[in-house]
Amino acid sequence: MRLDKYICDSLGLTRKEATKIIKSGDVTVDGDIQKSGAFKVREQACVEWQERELVKPGPNYIMLNKPEGFVCSQEDDFNHTVYVLFDEPNAYKWHFAGRLDVDTTGLVLMTDDGQWSHRITSPKHKCDKVYRVVLADPMGHDYVEKFAEGIQLRNEKELTKPAYLEVLSEKEALLTIHEGKYHQVKRMFAALGNKVISLHRERIGPIVLDPELEPGEYRYLSDNEISSVFIPKRPEDA
Template sequence: MKKQMRLDKYLAQMSIGTRSQVKQMVRKGQVCVNGTVVKKPEYKVDPDQDQVVADGVKTQYVHEEYIMLNKPSGVVSATKDPREKTVLDLIDGQKRKDLFPAGRLDKDTEGLLLLTSDGELAHRLLSPKKHVDKTYYARIQGRVTNEDVKVFLKGLDIGDEKPALPAVLQVLIEGEISEILITIQEGRFHQVKRMFKAVDKKVVYLKRISMGSLVLDETLMPGQYRNLTEEEIQRLKEEQNE
């Protein structure tokens, strides 16, 4: 059985306009389905088969959208904000209006952020029960030692009711400003910063480089983005179904 949907919903989901705007377009005769003008917003279309032209522009239905963003510092992980620039403000030509960030990065944190319309996948990626690895590169004010590695591996009290789960800490450079990789399986508020604060050190730079099987594309400069490949999408879905 073919899945059909209302014409106005189709157009609104493809970011042609708001639901009320596209209804007006349809009623004014600005929308054609398979070469025929349709003036009823409730008209049913098959998104996979029917050809829809809105105001002279051919549209192609996208069931879900998956975008990898190298989030820059100074941008908030939200769909809308009255005062701050959001990650969605960086995206030109998004296909679906229901795009949202799967998880959050602090305003001053850079790196991998998945923007998607796939709520089911995002939920599984973010579910504490799934224990999805999230790896960050960081520069730390203070000397990070093997003792810190052991402490992080045991789990750490960061001031919440429960200690943070064990984290894998790898020291890349030990010095007054240390460079490290850290892999966590949670997404608590300011978690990495609070973990280092608990051992009397301070995060001065933080960048997420991977989330599950998804690894930040090194060719993307901060603020740049690209669509996920079919292989990347498939791997994400497969590992969340395991």
């Protein structure tokens, strides 16, 4: 790829703007200053602008450990959006492969690859979402069975799809669902007369939140994580 196109795609600039940056001498490729937009950038090259490495053009796949108090939106009148957590010039082009509420923490996946995110968000693909739930009151002895049968949510005509509840203690559990209804987890427990006081997403499909990421930190997905979304489920896992 030509260097000027690389700069255009990485920074969202016009060809004229990219050419100006390159001629300024602020762009290096593998540590060497390059002032020609026609310079060919090899596949694994490290391109930097003002000593800051630029994201390689093309689809991006990111996991974020979302902290409490941030919304999954580009704009909000009352809360910070998660976009302020990214030190990336083109982060505004990414969309969410599954949002979280402002007070819910944990794994958020973002990308600019619509086909990839569709595999996660489309109900027909039955992508697992695993949440760690802390409740205000102890769980009833029938909770596991009720979640497996489906729960009638307020203002909904049909039961929720069967969900798997793993009880960790009387007030803490791991819940696996395959849907993404509005405030679904909170509403499911509310329908049973309980209240969620802490909600943290740990996994989406095969992708697990990196334990090395502190709240507010992010990283790019590995090739294996990216491709794992397209691996079909075995019949016994469906």
